[in-house]
Amino acid sequence: MKRIIFLLVAVVASCAMQAGITTYTFTAKDWTSNPAVGWVSDKDGESFETSTNPNFQNGVKVTANYSGAGATSVNTFNGVRRITLNYATTAKGAGSFRVQVGENSPIDTTVTVTAANKDLTIVLPASQTGKIRFTVNCTKNSIYLYKVIIRSEDGVSPVFTQDMYKLVTSVGQLQDSDQIIIGVHKEGVNKIMGYFDEDVSVNNIHSITGKYSADRTTVDANDDAIYTLRTAPEKGKSAYYIQDELRYELAYLVASGGQTKNRLALWTSLVDEKTYGDYGYWNISIAADGAATIQNLGKSKGKYLQYNATNNPTLFGCYPDENSQTPVAIYRLTKATGDVAAIVAPMTNFGTVILDQAEVTGSKTIEVNANKLTQDITASLKHGDIFSLSTTSLDRDGDNLTISYKATAEGKYIDTLLLQSGEVKAEATVMLTVAPLYTIAQAVQQPDYTMVYLNEVEVTKKFDKYVFVRDATGSLLIWDNGNAYGKDLKSGHKLAGVCGRYQNYFGVPELAPTAQWKVTKAEEAVPEDATLPIDSADVCRFIRLQNVAISDGKITGTELPVIDAFDTGIQEGKCDILDAMVMISWNNVELWVVKQTNNPTPPDPTSIFSGQQSAVSNQKVLRDGQIIILHNGKEFDVVGKPIKK
DSSP states (O other): OOOOOOOOOOOOTTEEEETTEEEEEOOSTTSOSSTTTSEEEEEOOSEEEOOSOTTOOOEEEEEGGGTTEEEEEEEEEEEEEEEEEEEEEOTTOEEEEEEEETTSOOEEEEOOOOSSOEEEEEEEEEEEEEEEEEEEEEEESEEEEEEEEEESTTOOOHHHHSOEEEEOOSGGGOOTTEEEEEEEOSTTOOEEEOOOOTTTOSSSEEEEEOOBOTTSSEEOOOTTSEEEEEEOGGGOTTEEEEEOTTTTSSOEEEEOOTTTOOOEEEESOSOBTTTTEEEEEEEEEEOTTSOEEEEEEESOSOOEEEEESSSSSOEEEEESSTTSSBOEEEEEEEOOOTTSOEEEOOOEEEEEEEEOSSOEEEEEEEEEEEESOSSOEEEEESSOSSEEESOSEEOTTEEEEEEEEEEOSOEEEEEEEEEEETTEEEEEEEEEEEEEOBOHHHHTTSOTTEEEEBOOEEEEEEETTEEEEEETTEEEEEEOTTTOTTTTOOTTOEEESOEEEEEEETTEEEEEEOSOOEEEOOSOOOOEEOOSOOOGGGTTOEEEEEEEEEETTEETTSOOBEEOTTOOOOOOEEEEEEEEEEEEETTEEEEEEEEEEOOOOOOOHHHHHTTOSOTTTEEEEEETTEEEEEETTEEEOTTSOBOOO
16 A cells, blocks of 8 residues: 655754744743753843734843843854844833844844734845844833844755645646645635545544634644545546545545435445446636635435534535535645755735725734745736735745735635746735625525625524524524524524624524624513514514413414424413514424513402492592503503503
């Protein structure tokens, strides 16, 4: 059986290598966390402070009393061209940094007050060689130094020196015999498709934990998730079969659900003439953001390979609709470049932002890696209408680049980042989706499985996985299955940031949530006053009916069923107030009882007026020109209807 051997490169936490870059992260006030490759303290800082805020890493604290704290590198660096100091300050921090390479002239730079970590880059007038010395001069309050980043001839990059599994963003990148990992195309879901194991599941492929890069453009190798992709030109231009070569050698991924199941398995054949057809062959298409559509060519109803986040445990299976579950992504093994001159930039996907005002803006900083270049890198955008760049010139050993956007209308925006150094060229995709906020009335008009984002909604009823919500335009059900986004919700809570896939589920307008919403407490939701008849247009409404009766499980005189879905305990007979949720089952509208209120039986007005009732228990009074009947401490009008105070 063929095995793949991966070279594992150990990287010390305080010394991480990148393209032409050596980075030192300080973890103690004496600067000597890793003296073998790090620094010798010339003067210690006051202390080392950590932070729970990911945008603010304090590092070594230097105050005015400790001014002059700093260190000298253990190693000699050749061809130093840039030194970057990553630092932060207090609200009134002031001072400067001094940096010197070998016996060259020192360079002083002034500190500016910053609320979060900031890079201060010193560009040397010419390449310099020697040990590096830095000093932190603090004149007021505190300065924190977190990292020293050195660009030199000694820096190397794992992008070019290690094999890695990279996100596939075009089907044209796939080649016969590619080693691939199938992952999840959703931020924050760190799962990848494992191998077929009957002890875990005989019907689907179980998910295992994967280690993604922060931008999700790479995933770490994992022998329990590697498959071999084979082209199948006889089945079509974009047809493939997927082989589990590492564990079973001649075994293939198949869609084996027939006409009723959502199954994904591993069998020893590619074709089953009688039942499943070409169930081992797949068509693959890939969007620019890496979302992969993997469609089976067999006869099973479940054709689309997707990730099921609602199953417990989560798994990978095949489903009839390509949008019903979470999409997947393909990562292919990319071999190390070695000494080849190259530029590498990640895809920049801003994801989905909500157009809740006249315009939306944002930015993201990416790292452009480079190898064996002799000229600096020019950067530009193919279109440049929505997106813009912080600079058009990057260092020949790689550099950071900030990409920004400004959009005023909904839509999907795609541009191409163009990078060039001499004859060496590279491209990377830049993407943004701008989505509108919908009212419920707008959301329920969308096609099934459309991703929708709602305006603020109010919870009218929460029961188990059922979360009924409404706004001024309508009502719908959030089916919180498998996610528990609605934990601790109560009637009257206001929800902001609700998003998910919409579906009209056999007459029920339903949203499957895909992210956690924000909750604001409020007073308990009040039902809407309604009258009979009730029909399918009222589904998911929280209503109040007055002066009705329940008999034989229905509203008396109608065919409208009354259901005890929320375990409230239904009492048949006269019902003065009935609060209920309107639902539908098998095309039949139902009332799911939330609350019943039965007032005490009022006295017979005739008997009161005839004087047959005791004056002690009944009293007729005149108030503001209206006759009021007092009966056992309760007030009624002349026809016996309770008067609300």
